[in-house]
Amino acid sequence: MRSWLKMLKELTIRPKGERQIRKSPSYSFDEDLNKPISGQTVKEILASSSDVVFREFFLQGKERIPCMLVAVDGLADKNLLDQFILKPLMVDLAGHPELAQVTLANVVDKTLQSLPGLEIKKISKMGEAINAILSGDAVIFFGDSTEAIDIGARGWANSGVNEPVSESVVKGPHEGFTETLRINTSLLRRKIKHPSLRLISLKLGNLTNTDLVVAYIDKIASPDIVSEVLRRLGKIKMDGMLGSGYIEEMIEDNPYSPFPQISYTERPDILAGKLLEGKVGIMIDGTPIILVVPAVLTQFLNVNEDYYERAMTAILFRFVRYVGAMVAVLAPSVYIAVTTFHQEIIPTDLLMSISAGRQGVPFPALLEALIMMTVLEILQEAGLRLPKPIGQTIGIVGALIIGDAAVKAGLVSPLMVIIIGLTAVASYAIPYYDLSLAVRLLRFPFMILAGTLGFFGVSVGLYMVAIHLLNLRSFGVPYLSPIVPLRIRAMLQDTFVRAPWWALKRRPQLIDVEEPRSGGKREGEGEGKGKGKGKGKGKG
Amino acid sequence: MERISTHQFMILGAAVLMGTTFFPVAAMVTGVGGRDGWMSILPGYAAGIPYGLMVLSLVERYPHKNLLQISETLFGKWIGKIIGILYILITGYFGGLLLGQIGDVFQSSIMPITPISLFYLGGLLLIFYLVSSGIEVFARFSEAIFPIIVIALVLNAGLAIPRIEQGELLPILSEGFKPLFWGGVKVLPFAMEYILFLAGILTFLPTSKQELGQLKTGVWRAVFLVGILDTMVALIQILVFGPTETIRLVYGLLVLGKMVELSRTVSGVESIFLGVWLGAGVIKSGAFFFTSTWGLETVFGLKGLKWNLALGVVFMGIALGFTRSINLVMEISLVDNYLILPFTSVWILTLWGVSRWKKGAGVQ
Numbered sequence: 077m078r079s080w081l082k083m084l085k086e087l088t089i090r091p092k093g094e095r096q097i098r099k100s101p102s103y104s105f106d107e108d109l110n111k112p113i114s115g116q117t118v119k120e121i122l123a124s125s126s127d128v129v130f131r132e133f134f135l136q137g138k139e140r141i142p143c144m145l146v147a148v149d150g151l152a153d154k155n156l157l158d159q160f161i162l163k164p165l166m167v168d169l170a171g172h173p174e175l176a177q178v179t180l181a182n183v184v185d186k187t188l189q190s191l192p193g194l195e196i197k198k199i200s201k202m203g204e205a206i207n208a209i210l211s212g213d214a215v216i217f218f219g220d221s222t223e224a225i226d227i228g229a230r231g232w233a234n235s236g237v238n239e240p241v242s243e244s245v246v247k248g249p250h251e252g253f254t255e256t257l258r259i260n261t262s263l264l265r266r267k268i269k270h271p272s273l274r275l276i277s278l279k280l281g282n283l284t285n286t287d288l289v290v291a292y293i294d295k296i297a298s299p300d301i302v303s304e305v306l307r308r309l310g311k312i313k314m315d316g317m318l319g320s321g322y323i324e325e326m327i328e329d330n331p332y333s334p335f336p337q338i339s340y341t342e343r344p345d346i347l348a349g350k351l352l353e354g355k356v357g358i359m360i361d362g363t364p365i366i367l368v369v370p371a372v373l374t375q376f377l378n379v380n381e382d383y384y385e386r387a388m389t390a391i392l393f394r395f396v397r398y399v400g401a402m403v404a405v406l407a408p409s410v411y412i413a414v415t416t417f418h419q420e421i422i423p424t425d426l427l428m429s430i431s432a433g434r435q436g437v438p439f440p441a442l443l444e445a446l447i448m449m450t451v452l453e454i455l456q457e458a459g460l461r462l463p464k465p466i467g468q469t470i471g472i473v474g475a476l477i478i479g480d481a482a483v484k485a486g487l488v489s490p491l492m493v494i495i496i497g498l499t500a501v502a503s504y505a506i507p508y509y510d511l512s513l514a515v516r517l518l519r520f521p522f523m524i525l526a527g528t529l530g531f532f533g534v535s536v537g538l539y540m541v542a543i544h545l546l547n548l549r550s551f552g553v554p555y556l557s558p559i560v561p562l563r564i565r566a567m568l569q570d571t572f573v574r575a576p577w578w579a580l581k582r583r584p585q586l587i588d589v590e591e592p593r594s595g596g597k598r599e600g601e602g603e604g605k606g607k608g609k610g611k612g613k614g615k616g
Numbered sequence: 617m618e619r620i621s622t623h624q625f626m627i628l629g630a631a632v633l634m635g636t637t638f639f640p641v642a643a644m645v646t647g648v649g650g651r652d653g654w655m656s657i658l659p660g661y662a663a664g665i666p667y668g669l670m671v672l673s674l675v676e677r678y679p680h681k682n683l684l685q686i687s688e689t690l691f692g693k694w695i696g697k698i699i700g701i702l703y704i705l706i707t708g709y710f711g712g713l714l715l716g717q718i719g720d721v722f723q724s725s726i727m728p729i730t731p732i733s734l735f736y737l738g739g740l741l742l743i744f745y746l747v748s749s750g751i752e753v754f755a756r757f758s759e760a761i762f763p764i765i766v767i768a769l770v771l772n773a774g775l776a777i778p779r780i781e782q783g784e785l786l787p788i789l790s791e792g793f794k795p796l797f798w799g800g801v802k803v804l805p806f807a808m809e810y811i812l813f814l815a816g817i818l819t820f821l822p823t824s825k826q827e828l829g830q831l832k833t834g835v836w837r838a839v840f841l842v843g844i845l846d847t848m849v850a851l852i853q854i855l856v857f858g859p860t861e862t863i864r865l866v867y868g869l870l871v872l873g874k875m876v877e878l879s880r881t882v883s884g885v886e887s888i889f890l891g892v893w894l895g896a897g898v899i900k901s902g903a904f905f906f907t908s909t910w911g912l913e914t915v916f917g918l919k920g921l922k923w924n925l926a927l928g929v930v931f932m933g934i935a936l937g938f939t940r941s942i943n944l945v946m947e948i949s950l951v952d953n954y955l956i957l958p959f960t961s962v963w964i965l966t967l968w969g970v971s972r973w974k975k976g977a978g979v980q
Binding site for chain 1 (some may be wrong): 734745753887
């Protein structure tokens, strides 16, 4: 038993910040990467990849130099290579007096001077050449020269800038991030045209070599949080980095919590807004989902449209979302507790009606709710994975036909169907999918607690969740901030309510920020009273 | 080393001071002070303020030390150890009794058939989770729950206003001032419970001169806030039930919750209030769990999960020993009056006096 526990501990408990996925014993050419460039070796390494193109030709200078252009078909722009690289080298420059002096020793410099193009540079390491080719660039090797030319020729098919399905808005921009990192950084740059926007490039994944960009605004983002993000990203060691979910689990503070500790967005305007609040974005090549840290619980219940609507309507919708979240977590468990243990709460007329509805139902309320909730989960999961038209059909069949049939058969009471329906609808009011998943998960223990210990059980469950949330931090920021620790200004400005833009004079107090928000001032308003005073005090 | 802010100290102090005192306070003060008993609550609490200030003044001289460590420094190792053992025994026993109160309240009011040990287990689970999360999370928990407790108390009292009979308070001061004095003496142990907690939490407090001033203000604020709230609870019970019935009811506030009715629709909401009272009970019992662990660590060097578990078992055992409401309330009252009050008042006064004397004499 003791050894089994020890083994379990070894498997599950990892030192903080040192999260590593076990690397597969894959073949490695790491030792080749630091060697000087050799076209022949590159060919040997990449020859077995059918998508890699090797175009060999000669450059006629003082001596005849064999050249080889290597690129990945589908990643590099063929037109660009044909028109602006191969044609000048093979046709236009042939017989040019400048080229007549070319020897193997100076071919790289001479070619660099002759070729048109913005992103052309000299490289001398094997690793640089391989990475450049596999990232979509083209590389020209010259005979036995230990230098080569890297041509930025990336141009692959992408899905284009469309509105994200999961974050659509009525009033607001209708553009979303794509799977291409460079397009995403340009979308962000279009929103924040200021030199203080910092985009730090990284690479992750030993085999995938995935490009990453850490985005933040200098002087607004806390340097501590930026360096912590870079530190945690730097600690990641894994073979493949195929999406945001990989990184999320590797850098979050508490991997065993059901609550999301890193928020995400597919919208440039949301990312820009978050960066302006002092947060840090992590953009990953190959996914339109951008991670944003640090994250606090309340922000998962606020949506971007709150900032495009009038303050009063935004407050109403936020209130609706908070109520929806509470209903989604507690409605079934409160129903179970009330009908099983605390009937005195129910007004007499309603009690009679509930009692009549439950007549003939063979199961206790707990079992009835568990069965219905499980059916709901199955329906949700089935609807999600099926094509859209079929998914809708499943929903209608499940909700109307099965529910109605179950009531008629006397398997469940009509009120239970209403409660489950209400719970399902309420859970859709939670804007972030990750949080709604956590809510779905928590519903079951709450129901069991309510079915066994009534309101005492529900209270114990709520306090357990509260203590868990109080324990959580996202990059050092308490997860329940600004409720606890209490930040009154943040609470009144942009938490449960959203103050009008002219009243949002300072940045959120959740994190240390170094500059006041200068936008929250009406034209012609004096500098004195309403001016942001700089350093936010919100210490984690 | 964990630290809590001055604001957290104030809220945590108020939450611990309040605890579940709103259950017995009305019956206690009315028992000795009659219909004027409610007037003695605030002075009774206020009498604890000098003790709080004395404890905080020791932080200035002995920063980052709790009162047990300061006792060892001032009185010598063995006297310090004896004080420490008494501290552990008293706080451990009292914490166990408070855990028992959680179960007692739930079983006697809304769930009489459910085994009481399940309530103990639920409460202990929460306490254990809080203690293992550390004092910082405990302070944040209080920060989150205390406002809800205050709102629930005000709501409970406010919803009972339609049942008030003003004549129950009259004639005012018909027995003179003497019963008020005894009422105050009955309330003073509540303040001493807070002082015992304060004795242990000192190591987690900030020590700069400015912050010490804020801590002292925090003591004042906590005492007055809780004093006013408990006065309100006692007053409303006397006004609704009358003095005789108030003395007879062990958990008068629960009965008050049962009487709430709004337009014949909302009624029987005491089970919802009980969810909040559970939080109050967990904070109070948790505070004494903390004090016991600090005591064990200071006196015997025992700390860690193993010893916390052992302490949890002791708490459970003590709670199971007193399952009937009247026995439990009497035991709590006895511990308050004959252990906590004399022990704390003598200990703090002596410690502060010796510290002052040594400072005056230039002795370290």
